[in-house]
Amino acid sequence: MAQEFVEAQLRGDKVVVFLKPSCPYCITAREVLSKYQFRPGHLDWIDISGRSDMGSLQDYFLEITGARTVPRVFVGEECVGGGSDVMELHKSGKLKAMLQSMGALQ
Template identity: 75%
Template sequence: MATFVQAKIKGDKVVVFLKPTCSYCIMAQDVLSKYKFKPGHFECVDISDRSDMGSMQDYFLELTGARTVPRVFIGEECIGGGSDVAALQKSGKLEGMLKSIGALQ
């Protein structure tokens, strides 16, 4: 499970670990959907059906300081959850972060 998470997190990619019914997950997806990503540089990973979901969230706690979803990674850095993504967009910092890892077209 840790290997699965680490395999998804790459320096030039944005990954959102989420549950589709979670309002903060929807918020993060809505914000990120406004950007044009290069093919293969944006991925949403639904963890809600995984048998190891609980231990995966425990791993997020260890890795990022929180076990809630969404866990949004820009490159190898976790920037937090839905409200964090929205705040970064509002402050104008999000686009620069996405550009800095080369994820945008």
């Protein structure tokens, strides 16, 4: 069930962030991604904190990304990691290049 839910959210031209609103790394990821002008429908925030399947979602993240923690940031169908990973990609310029190449930016 968790696998179907996660896979249904991912798309090659979209950034999807699975998060919990109170998590400091989730806030970091939000701050970094808010610096970019996304085309409508190309950035999704999915709050897993109130979900009954939160544990199984995090188990699935561990299986496919190597970590259970949030945020899990997917650029297209590839997980690029969490908040500090997104910050590093942003600082290096790689994040902008990834977003441009997938057509997610205005």
